[in-house]
Amino acid sequence: MIIIRHISSVRISSALCAGIALAALVLSSPGVVAQGKPTGANPGLVGLLSPEAPYDLTEESMESLDGKWAPVRARISSLVEKLHSDESLAVVGQRRVLEELKEQVKVLRGGISRPRNKPILRDLVAIHGRLSRHVGLAEALLDAVTIATKPEPKKLAGPTPRQKLVGAVKSLHTYLTSFNTGETWIDYLSVKEMSAAAQKEQPSKRDLDTLSAVLETLQNKNDLGDAGQIAFLKEPKFAAVEKGLAEYLAAARKPKPVVKLPAKPLDDKTRAALRPHLAKLAESLERFEETASRAAATQARQSLKAIQTVSRSQYAQLGEALRAHYLGYNLRVIASEQLLGRYVGQTRVKKKPVRDVILKAQVRGDSTTTATVGIDLLPSQDGARFHMVLSGKTISDTRADKGGASIFTHGEHTFNATKLVLFDGDRFTTKPAEVSVDANNTIVNVTAKSSFVKRIARRKATKLAPQSQQIAAEKVAADVAPEFNGEVDKQFKQATTDLAKHVNGPLKELELAPAGRSITSTDSELRVSSQLMGSGELAAGLPNPAIVSKTGLVLHLHESAINNAIDRMKLAGKTMTEEDLQAEVEATVSTFLGREFHFEASDAKSKDDKGPTTLIFATADPVRVRIADGQLVLIIRAGLKQEAGKEDIPPQVVTVPFALGVQGDNVTLVRGSVKVSAVSRPKSRAKQIVRAGVVRKKLTRGLKDRTLDRHVSVSREDADPVKLSVTRVEAVDGWLSVVFE
Numbered sequence: 001m002i003i004i005r006h007i008s009s010v011r012i013s014s015a016l017c018a019g020i021a022l023a024a025l026v027l028s029s030p031g032v033v034a035q036g037k038p039t040g041a042n043p044g045l046v047g048l049l050s051p052e053a054p055y056d057l058t059e060e061s062m063e064s065l066d067g068k069w070a071p072v073r074a075r076i077s078s079l080v081e082k083l084h085s086d087e088s089l090a091v092v093g094q095r096r097v098l099e100e101l102k103e104q105v106k107v108l109r110g111g112i113s114r115p116r117n118k119p120i121l122r123d124l125v126a127i128h129g130r131l132s133r134h135v136g137l138a139e140a141l142l143d144a145v146t147i148a149t150k151p152e153p154k155k156l157a158g159p160t161p162r163q164k165l166v167g168a169v170k171s172l173h174t175y176l177t178s179f180n181t182g183e184t185w186i187d188y189l190s191v192k193e194m195s196a197a198a199q200k201e202q203p204s205k206r207d208l209d210t211l212s213a214v215l216e217t218l219q220n221k222n223d224l225g226d227a228g229q230i231a232f233l234k235e236p237k238f239a240a241v242e243k244g245l246a247e248y249l250a251a252a253r254k255p256k257p258v259v260k261l262p263a264k265p266l267d268d269k270t271r272a273a274l275r276p277h278l279a280k281l282a283e284s285l286e287r288f289e290e291t292a293s294r295a296a297a298t299q300a301r302q303s304l305k306a307i308q309t310v311s312r313s314q315y316a317q318l319g320e321a322l323r324a325h326y327l328g329y330n331l332r333v334i335a336s337e338q339l340l341g342r343y344v345g346q347t348r349v350k351k352k353p354v355r356d357v358i359l360k361a362q363v364r365g366d367s368t369t370t371a372t373v374g375i376d377l378l379p380s381q382d383g384a385r386f387h388m389v390l391s392g393k394t395i396s397d398t399r400a401d402k403g404g405a406s407i408f409t410h411g412e413h414t415f416n417a418t419k420l421v422l423f424d425g426d427r428f429t430t431k432p433a434e435v436s437v438d439a440n441n442t443i444v445n446v447t448a449k450s451s452f453v454k455r456i457a458r459r460k461a462t463k464l465a466p467q468s469q470q471i472a473a474e475k476v477a478a479d480v481a482p483e484f485n486g487e488v489d490k491q492f493k494q495a496t497t498d499l500a501k502h503v504n505g506p507l508k509e510l511e512l513a514p515a516g517r518s519i520t521s522t523d524s525e526l527r528v529s530s531q532l533m534g535s536g537e538l539a540a541g542l543p544n545p546a547i548v549s550k551t552g553l554v555l556h557l558h559e560s561a562i563n564n565a566i567d568r569m570k571l572a573g574k575t576m577t578e579e580d581l582q583a584e585v586e587a588t589v590s591t592f593l594g595r596e597f598h599f600e601a602s603d604a605k606s607k608d609d610k611g612p613t614t615l616i617f618a619t620a621d622p623v624r625v626r627i628a629d630g631q632l633v634l635i636i637r638a639g640l641k642q643e644a645g646k647e648d649i650p651p652q653v654v655t656v657p658f659a660l661g662v663q664g665d666n667v668t669l670v671r672g673s674v675k676v677s678a679v680s681r682p683k684s685r686a687k688q689i690v691r692a693g694v695v696r697k698k699l700t701r702g703l704k705d706r707t708l709d710r711h712v713s714v715s716r717e718d719a720d721p722v723k724l725s726v727t728r729v730e731a732v733d734g735w736l737s738v739v740f741e
Helices: 015-026 067-085 091-112 115-144 161-176 182-188 191-199 205-219 227-233 236-252 268-291 294-310 312-323 337-344 451-463 465-509 559-567 578-593 685-700
Strands: 331-336 346-358 361-378 384-402 405-423 428-430 434-438 441-448 516-521 525-531 553-558 575-577 614-617 623-628 631-641 649-663 666-671 675-678 706-709 711-716 719-732 735-740
Touching: 067 091, 067 115, 091 115, 115 268, 115 312, 115 719, 161 182, 161 191, 161 236, 161 361, 161 384, 161 405, 182 191, 191 205, 191 236, 205 236, 236 434, 268 294, 268 312, 294 312, 331 337, 337 361, 337 525, 346 384, 346 465, 361 405, 361 465, 384 465, 384 516, 384 525, 405 451, 405 465, 428 465, 434 465, 441 451, 441 465, 451 465, 553 559, 559 623, 575 578, 578 614, 614 649, 631 685, 649 685, 649 719, 675 685
Parallel strands: 623 719
Antiparallel strands: 331 525, 331 553, 346 361, 361 384, 384 405, 405 428, 405 434, 405 441, 516 525, 553 735, 575 614, 614 631, 623 631, 631 649, 649 666, 649 675, 666 706, 711 719, 719 735
């Protein structure tokens, strides 16, 4: 039950590369293109999209999709080309092409999920992501020039009735499996069948009949005739399932409302005013796809702002459509319930003497309580919800003395306690624990001075057995609840303090606090998503759908999060020595870690290095990271300040690719071929070759092959550490995805 924040850092050999590693760690009047007023019928996408299709969606660029995938490749490239170049298409024709492209997106998504496509999985993910964004942009542009308003999607205030039911059924199943007779109740209430039916988003009639039958059983519990069984079925976990079933079935039986798009078209005047800004928006986003440049991102945001001044409804419409592709979360962490269970899971054994007076009898003996802590995630769209679960058994052996007789009793009392915890990203809040106990006492012997007294004592003890078991249950609950409440409250209060001090505080100080954040939970995953994006920046869409883990943790980091973090270092146009850059990075890392950080000697500049060591960063995009094709590509735009009397080397574009993988006990970064070219076209080719050689040597001397230990040990208080290992690393479609298991 101990919540400990564990921070690990990756040492990078040069100060510049270290800055990028830090960025990866912490995540989580506009110009207008000349455009004439359209005449005649609405041209739709003509003039908004470029007349040429993006290269990465041409058949040539998708040649890896061969064999059975060749027709798909041909179909996609043909449709994209048609959308861009066929000016004879009317709006209806453009929508038809977009619908056909959306079908191809579904085909690609289906291919990603099939194991037989593993050899081309990376290509399928990349093409799926690129095509999804391109179709999303085109459809948003077309809607903007044809539809005056669109209905806003209904926002759910909390978990849906189905999600509530799934959580209630899961909690009930966990409770029933905690004691011996639980399986009987699981069968009686069809808990497994109920769980399977509730999991389905589209339940069948048979599923609804199953749920209805269980609800009827719970509602008619008073007809059972057994007071103990009736009382048992009135416990909170059964009541939660009964309420969940009633709400879910009521919602499931309601007719689905038909959503109709408004018939009112966009007026010509507004359309004419919008089209120049829409064209600039499209051009900027396509340029951002190719370069990830800050200028392209800024221009796209300025175009959106200009659209807002023309039509607030079209701006809202576009923003909603583009959020899924360019304005979403760029750092996502998904932790499985199984992993969280490993982290919080502990088993404790506590022995204590029994000294009490029960039913006017002196009771002496001892008891041993064995308790196991776990976690039960609950569905929630507004913050994370979960139960801390304590289950166990108290075994007691006691002697009760009264009236000259001694009664020896063996007790085996199973208990189950749940404590609700809420997490909103800043703080944890807890609710009082609910404890249920199944008490079971067995009289093992009765002794007395005479057989008569012995018979009387046994008869009376047997008569008082239900009352004594009720007392035993109350005492176990009274013993378990305060300790469970106190310890969980203490741990999560400390977790809130640590979060503010070691995470949210430093991020705010470093200007890396997320602009947006989402904390949600399902019955099997805790999801934390954040967005690092400023006013002139873009973010990301959805991550690699092929990366999942049912037993571990998945980290998805988008290149936009890294690049936006690097921009906050304000390197553009600066002239800095390597020592100054290293000192600045060390100060930044120290702020984040909350302790002094310094590079090791091997990470600093070698004593044998001579010559110029001062960097002249370009004024635009001095450092950029691109993630694609299994590689993390570092792009540095910088020149070098020469010694006195020598001409400074103007900014060069240095492209350094690193292939990522997992080999043996290491995560490997293998440097590929380094390319150097001038930012501006040089006057002398020969001089440029010399300059490129000098820059290549100076800027890449620390950027070598690296190996990082893939095994991580996460410490816990009063418990053995949890061992995690990186089992998969993928770099595709802008996302770096890492799986820990």
